[in-house]
Amino acid sequence: MGFEGAEESGGTEVPQSRFRYNxxxxQVSLIGFVCFCCPGMFNALSGMGGGGQVDPTASNNASTALYTTFxxxxxxGGGIYNILGPRLTLLSACSTYVLYAGSFLYYNHHKHQAFAIVAGAILGVGAGLLWAGQGAIMTSYPPANRKGTYISIFWSIFNxxxxxxxxxxxxxxxxxxEAASVNDATYIGFMVFMTVGTLLSLAILPPRKVVRDDGSKCTNIQYSSVSTEVVEIAKLFGNWKMLLxxxxxxxxxxxxxxQFNNVNQVMFNLRTRGLNNVFYWGAQMLGSIGIGYIMDFSFKSRRTRxxxxxxxISIVSTAIWxxxxxxxxxxxxxxxxEKLDxxxxxxxxxxxxxxxxxxxxxxxMFQSMVYWVIxxxxxxxxxxxxxxGFYKGIQSAGAAVAWQVDTHKVSFLTQLVTNWSLTTVSYPLLVVLVLLAVKDDSKADLEEISKEKEAAPSFAGPASEK
Structure with missing residues (x-):
């Protein structure tokens, strides 16, 4: 007996609908909705500048703590995800977002930074776990020749x-x-969404239960161990692909x-910052869809795409900077x-x-492209x-430094030039990575799928959650 909706075809059970739960x-859509509720709301909170406070110091310090632990x-996070599986990992991770929003509700009344900073540090732990799991789901579950499309689906829902x-x-x-911080109802609204996302994370299946439309499974490995993950994570620091x-x-x-503190917060008044963020995150949806199309459909060769x-992206980036x-x-x-309205x-x-x-x-566009390369x-x-996990860890180290750069009042112009330079340096290195490490689709992907099918057990019985 196979999955519901499967039929016998030449002795092989092939799932029939992309809308199957497994x-x-x-599954990519579900993790998109989890991130819609948790980091999506966190992004809206951060995007107001200063966490919605008039003085950004508490938010900057909380963000530094957050990205340090992140x-x-x-x-x-990738190793922990491989050991615990998605449900336990994501449930514990998402709950830290609720705590963080709650710390700013507390700060609205008491103006004590300590709770926000501690909550930021705890959120860094949770965010590390969430994004490592999300990245694994988004990049490994889809068919190899449609990863850009699935990345854009996730990015659109999330944003x-x-x-x-x-x-x-x-x-x-x-x-x-303009002299006021955001009201309590704002933080409470964020907390409600984050709580929904925490509960929704229980709907995510482990990788071995997810079956692609061609019958291949995302993985056949059911368990990992601490020793295995420690060794494999340590190897990443000597992996030339990761170094690039x-x-x-x-x-x-x-x-x-x-962008958040020195453009949105400095240039616009309180209500306009909220409106700006509606369009900022809406632009993210458009950008991910556009780059997803280029990465999957622009040319036959995956390397050329x-x-x-x-x-x-390098051309668009230069124009925007x-x-x-x-x-x-x-x-x-x-x-x-003068503040704009x-x-x-x-x-x-x-x-x-x-x-x-x-x-x-x-x-x-930038992040979707990097995820596609990974x-x-x-x-x-x-x-x-x-x-x-490695990508998110390095990303977060950079963010931790950036928040302290702003806290120490480094000039706006210096920050802009630094950002422009960092993104520009990355493009030729990514070209080298694609040239040396990315295989052209068809033959390599068919061989990979064939191996997965040969190694895969029968689809009949669901395995237990690890």
């Missing part, structure tokens, strides 16, 4: 959380003065501090601009708004969970 499409547990999350402070703080990814990983969250995607430089030359830390500022609002929208577009390096969940 299909890659449904750097460690991002790297360890809809930022869109909805941006509407929460926009609506709830529409008539509040380091500049892209370091830069991919480094620019958030500049990789080159095309990197080239397009040039626009950022033009905007930045109009103000500085010592000469702050979407209703009252007229044409002065348009340029900075389009720039902030473009930053969101670039973020999703996903092209392997097909099995165990390996990719470690690769993604």
């Amino acid at each position: 299909s890659p499409f449904v 750097a460690v547990f991002g790297i360890l 809809m959380g930022g869109v909805i999350g941006g509407l929460i402070p926009f609506v709830l703080n529409y008539n509040r003065s 990814i380091i500049p892209a990983a370091w830069s991919s969250n480094f620019f958030y501090t500049y 990789g080159f095309a995607g990197i080239t397009v 040039v626009g950022g430089l033009v905007n930045q030359l109009t103000y500085s830390r010592g000469d702050l601009p 979407f209703k009252d500022s007229g044409s002065d609002f348009a340029g900075p708004f389009v720039l902030y929208f473009s930053f969101g577009l670039l973020d999703s 996903g092209a390096l392997a097909n099995d969940s165990e390996t990719l969970s470690r690769y993604v």
Whole structure:
């Protein structure tokens, strides 16, 4: 007896619908909705600048603690995910988001940083586990020739959380003065969504239960061990493929501090920041869909598609950072601009708004491209969970440094030039990685699928959750 909806074809049970509960499409969509509720709402909270507070110091320090622990547990997260499986890993990880939002609700009343900083450190542990698991699911579950499409599906669902999350402070703080922090209802709204996401994580299946439409399984390994994971994670630091990814990983969250604190918070008033974030995260959806198409459909050769995607993003990136430089030359830390309002500022609002929208577009294109490159390096969940964990760990180390750079009042222009330089350095290294490590599709993918089918046990009986 096979899965419901399967039929006998030449002695092999082949799943028939992409909407099966155990299909890659449904599972990637589910992890998208988990991230919609948890990191999606976190992104909306961070995107307001200063965590919604007038003084960003508490948020900067909490973010530093967050990304410091995230750097460690991002790297360890892939191994922990392989040992515990998705449900226990994701359930514990998502609960830390609720605590973090709650710490700012507390800060609204007591103005004590300690709780926010501790909650940030705990969230770093949870985020490391969540993103390592999410990355493994997003890059290993899909068919090898459709990874860009599935990455864009995830990124669109996930960033809809930022869109909805941006509407929460926009609506709830529409008539509040610029001198005020966001109200309690804003933080409570974030906490409700995060709690839903925590419960939804229980719907994620372990990799060995997920079956692609061609009948292949995502992995046949049912258990891992601490010793195995320690050895495999240690090897990553000498893996030349991972070393080439380091500049892209370091830069991919480094620019958030500049964009959120030094553009959105500095240039716009409270209600307009919420509106801006609706469009910032909406732009992420558009960017991920566009780059997903290029990475999967632009050329027959997978390697050529990789080159095309990197080239397009490098051109778009340069244009956006040039626009950022033009905007930045109009103000500085010592000469702050008058706050812009979407209703009252007229044409002065348009340029900075389009720039902030473009930053969101670039973020999703850049990160989706890097995930595609990582996903092209392997097909099995165990390996990719470690690769993604390494990527997220280095990414978070960069972010931890970026938040402290801003806390120490480094000039806005220096931060912009640093961000521009870091992203630019990563492009030629990614080209080298694609050239040397990414195989052209068909033959390599068919061999991989054939091995998975030969090694796969019967689809008849569901294995137990590890």
